[in-house]
Amino acid sequence: MKLLLKSLNYAPELTGIGKYNGEMCEAFVEKGVNVTAIVAPPYYPEWKVHTGYRKFWFKSEIKNGVELVRCPLYVPEKVTTIKRLLHLATFAFSSGLALFSRLFKKPDVIILVQPTLFCAPLTLLYAKLTGITTVLHIQDFEVDAIFGLGLMGDGKAASVAKKIERWLMSGFDAVSTISYSMLENAKKKGVPEQKLIHFPNWSDTTFVTPDTDGSVLRQEWGFSNQDKIVLYAGNMGAKQGLEIVLDAASALRENSQIKFVFVGAGAIVDKLKTMASDLELSNVYFKPLQPWELVPQLLAMADIHLVIQKKGAADAVLPSKLTNILSAGGHAIVTAEEDTELGRIEKEQPGIYECIEPESIGTLVSAIESSIKKNTTKHNEVARKFALSHLDKNVIIDRFISRLTEITESNSDFAKEIK
Template identity: 40%
Template structure:
């Protein structure tokens, strides 16, 4: 068991970002300091999923934030300026990540003259966060953990975000070097681990995303919750809550809603922020859809009720996404006993999890008719058993205390 250690986390995403990698990074550091570990974070200013620096931050210069408590470890956060694109295309994201890498090196240089840190957590994406971590290790002999939330280079190629073959060859070569040189490599799903092992033959630790089941939990009475958000008890609420980017393929929801536009039972909610949201709104307007509602990200104070309000949760991915990432929204859905309908191909982590633990339903990716067929089937089924399975899975397999404690044992 690790006692009174020091950690450095390097990532473009951190608290107070409400979703995805920033959310998990913030929760990880919070957990560590509450266990008495001292933590340092090198990050930029909160921007995801809005793709602009969030108030009260300005994001123009370097900023140091310190937090301490008599009962907890100390926390120091260094926020580095970097380019934040309003339209995060492949090229724009590459520029953003390069500017952050450059500015983060100034903080690494500063830390070389301070007391040695024990563990360095380099969080990908971006995959080149391993570089400042390895540079620090070269001088200070710390242990580098390269944690992969998303196979960024594979995703950029598979989803057509970049189209330069020579550039991809270079990026894969650099990625393999980082995978080889890190002391530990970890990732969030068995499928992603299989893909990493195809790149390099080495051990990869399973470090899945987690959920705090004390904060997100099942609420039985949906009637009050539906009324709170303006829906009636007899409406079947299909909810997508998360990032709204082109890679998710959320146009499948709009096209499915169009097929059901004359069925008053089904209501579709798309909740979140992202550069593709306006495109989806234009599609819905073009079809004159009254059964699709767009909502902003919900506050943390009401998020548990919001998730419980839905009859069905939609996890939509393009076919090419496969095991390039595992949707982080799944952990919250399972904790609330939510039933999921996912678009996934066989022999992927998402497909395997849903079928093995019987916590949801599956339809074909990028196929609106398949989505509609499953919706019609699910709306008439008894899904109580799947709800219990989801809650049980969350408590046994992805509770935050169990996941992080087990990971620390593996790197000790």
Template identity: 40%
Template structure:
């Protein structure tokens, strides 16, 4: 198949949507499909375009067997609600020429990765022009998140945005998301259940695995082997509830055997640095290269996954799969009944969102109980090996895409079929039953 993937984020971004979109494209290409991508230059989570790329011009490159076109966009250095919308709109507008050019390629399927839903109208238009199937894959319900997190507050704007969102979702041939709950939400927004697909995020357990020795990062950061490391690695943004980690670190400052390591970047990092100023039990490092990810994840004795309560059922943190695969204990903040709770509770510790006291207590308990940490880490690793295989998710995607393409081709073939000239049986019966016209009565037998 010829598959066009259209989305804001892509490799070499190390976290979030870009990581999974790139891996999806590469896995499809390795299965023999011809894959092209229209995306933006890498900028996330630093909110700064990476060296070697430009925010003001179009670029083309080949990466891992995939042809990539990058459209310019505006990247605000300090993103806010309005600035984020302008940022997304700049990509939606600048990518239109690239998308129109790809219509001449005649893809069999056009797949939009959300965010951003601002690109949905163009996706649907190009898919129809190319007579291709249109697929929407939702990593993040950006409309719900924007209002639930208070980034946008007008009730009138909320109703309008959700009406537009529902109208767009219903027009795609298939809509998928990364958890059962998030996939079900598409149906509540008006998508026919038969068109909804669950495509969980995955992890390559051959590249992320428990090391039989201490991580090299202990030596690099000067952390003794007997110290318990609480690690947060990834984007530092509004949805993460990152401020709870600073408060937990402050509450455990008297424990000389616990060190917090924060690795990453994002809009909330400056605020986190301010809150941790003066705390000797906190270490900050920038995002690390992809080839060092396994070494980094093995630094943790305890992985920590904060989450705001009002965002817990809107997103599934992409970093969780790597945490599980590393075979280390996980503490997550989630409400009962959410996808995050269901994923972590059988093989980790879950505490209520925004509850610093419960978070600090869970860290204290695990830091004092290495046997439980080991048991939880083994359970998490077993789950990653059993349920988070990329082959399973990509196989489901490939199968459903092939079905959609076959159905689309069948419809086009019927539309192009020549008229046989013979009346259909139903039409013949109708003619027999109706009263003959005067011309027919006058006609010779």
């Protein structure tokens, strides 16, 4: 099978969609799939193009068996709604040029990762001209995220955007996404059930395990064995609403053993640092993104993990950071409404994590205090068992490749019947 991936994000980005795309494509190659990826230069979550990728037009490279075509795009230093739209539009244009340069090197199937839906029109046009199979893989529902978080009004603009989204989604041969609630959302947007594929994010359960010792990293960062580390690791953007964590740190500042550690980068990291300084929070620490080989130690170091989201974001965005927390057997506090998938998982798997009301400082403070009183020195067996049975990387990718093969062969047989 020849597969073409089209996405904004790709390795060596260390978090989110880029990390998963890189792992997915390399796993495909290991399983005999010929893979090309049309992607942007690495820039996320720092919102700064990595060194070595800053001065080029288009750049091709082979990385671990994957043919990569890097396409230029606008990356704003300060992210606003207008600048983000321009950012997405420039990649849609440049990646479209790269795609149509391959008219005579057509794959069997093309996977477009959302975000960004801006790329859908040219992707569907290319597929129509070449007769290939198309899959839309939804990591984030962009339209839902934008309007759910109040970044744009919920009036006529929202209605038009949702109609365009519905029309574009209907053009794909299959739509995959990372959670069952997101599959239901896609169904509500008009995607027939037979077109839907459950393709969840995964964890390398043999690498991220509860057996890892985090004490060395804890000591390197100046924390004692008596300290209780409350960790947020990942992207620091507007949709997380991380200001609430600083408010919780302020409320718990009298307990000198509780240390709040932010690890990562993102659009609002400078804002968070300024806020922490203004509040004179000596119990808050900021660390940069860590290399993948240190992630198991980082997760093992923490007593409590935070998965923070604003109201209205949980069903549009299933946080990818949670998969590794579960694989590590971490004790997590997750902010999500009860009727979201995160809320339902907690009910179905009691003890897997603590799900609390989003955007409630008092509830978050109480949850942290309660978790600290519990024995968090032992790993969370419920979380680890869930990861082993539901999040194993090889099982998930093998199942997805099998489904792609079925769809591609079915479309090929249909095309022959028409002829």
